[in-house]
Amino acid sequence: MLRLIMFCVIALVAPPLQAQSCGQAEVPCQAPGGTYHIVLPDGDGPHPVVVFLHGFGGTGNGVVRNRGLLQPILDRGYAVIAPQGLPFREGMKGGSWNSMKREAARDDVAFLTEVLAAASAVFPLSPDRTLLTGFSGGAMMTWRVACDAPERFAAYAPIAGMLWLPLPDKCEGPFYLHHTHGWSDPVVPIEGRSVASGQFTQGNIFIGFDLLRDANGCLRDDPDEYGEVGIYLTRQWTDCTSGTMLEMALHPGGHSIPPRWSALALDWFERIRGGN
Secondary structure, three states, rough: EEEEEEEEEOOOOOOOOOEEEEEOOOEEEEOOEEEEEEEOOOOOOOOOEEEEEOOOEOOOOHHHHOOHHHHEEEHHOOOOEEEEEEOOOOOOOEEEEOOOOOOOOOOOOHHHHHHHHHHHHOOOOOEEEEEEEOOOOOHHHHHHHHHHHHHHOEEEEEEEEOEEEOOOOOOOOOOEEEEEEOOOOOOOOOOOOOOOOEEEEEEEEHHHHHHHHHHHHHHOOOOOOOEEEEEEEEEEEEEEEEOEEEEEEEEOOOOOOOOOHHHHHHHHHHHHHHHO
């Protein structure tokens, strides 16, 4: 039986780093700057890792309780880490991510780095085989980490999210990124939209890929490969001087994690990594 193992990582205290039982029910694991949940697959490890970021108003606990999402990932031998975002405003239930780089908010690029380091110090993980992903607001944060600190994770796979305007002048690079989006998404449309009475505006996915191609030294604006995998239509940029590659997967649905997304993303991750 798969083990839901959630231990408390006590960091920033007197060494050595300690691990205590935690995470059962509503009790998360502690890391510098915040909390996370972790689920391990069967086997001794070290396990490759999927770090999954919840959407706006979500929780890490909600991610690990979503067995439809987790089970296919665990069955392939991956551990799943679900960090917890902080509330965007006072009184908000659930959390969000500082993908806008607000000065008064937590530095979530640093926080996610600390979560992976803290978990890897205690659990049998392989931190150099880590895929950072997330849905909606979690995808926006995934784009932010890929753009600002691409070396922190092995690859990136955002779902239904994009950088906010104004877009940066450039992204650091290179990095591997697989983006999934619904053709009929009204919440985060492919072209982006303004929210909160125009206070914030989502970026356009296609313009975002201009940044990605520049960061990876891709030689063409148009894809050099096209494909079809189940409900997904894929576009790939593999002719890049960095040796990395980018992929976009569009499906006919709306704002959701689409069917068999984990198989699509992990097949891609294992292909670029030469196995899990």
